[in-house]
Amino acid sequence: MFSRIQDVAALVGRVAIGVVFLAHGLDKWETGIGGTADMVGSMGIPLPTVTAVFLIAVEVIGSILFIAGLALPLVGIGYAITGLGAVFYVHLDNGLLGEGGYELVLVLALAGLALGFNGGRLSIDHLVFGRKRAANKADAELQTA
Template sequence: MRLLVNPSSVSPKLADLGLLIARVVLGVVLIAHGWQKFNEWTVAGTAESFAGMGVPLASATAAVATWVELIGGAMLVVGLLTPLAALCAAVVMLGAAVFVHLPNGLFVDQGGAELVLALFAGLVLLVVRGGGRASLDAALSRGSVRQPVAAG
């Protein structure tokens, strides 16, 4: 079977659009979940819930998950330190999968791992590809490139 689109032939603009969409959507989802932990459940309430689910070091884990989701999600939306923010969030999602969701199967309506695994997969792509040209990372790196001074 022949691929309809050869990944190496995708235009850079289209690839950057895909990275932008992935960054913003993943970031918004992370922010929503972090805000829920911070505002609705509170970090202490989240820690209590984590402890009940058998998550190790529940208080520390709840704080880390909350702040990685809130701050890391915002960093993804704007594309700031994208690989680092995505890596931190991917580790949180992997932990959620291993410690909470995988024992419940795949489907999210049964407490399964499908959401955290989908988020994990998208985050891994951002770790390896970065935020693309429509990101603060790219803008900052363009601004730091110095032109050689002509001898004269």
């Protein structure tokens, strides 16, 4: 019973984090790679075009995968990189709290990272890889018995 609640909580968390990142990604998508590159370049972020492509890919494609529960660790790491970059390049001078503060960005990045490695059983990753792990574990137990 408790494990079902954990899985539902992980799903709800993944959907919430994924929707927030997706909303930011769709803004960048509409701005385009050039406009996003200009924006990040004006903030002093190196390799603005590469950064723009990375941001759009993580925040749009990654968010769709994250909500579905596919490639969770990879997307979680992408969220952490994206969020921590935003903390250090955009929000750090504004402090932790208040207008422009980094508290929300930090929480989103690290929650995405945590859910990337603990996405629950209601995910495609669990359906594909969780069953393989369980089968491998059962095989290993049979071999040691």
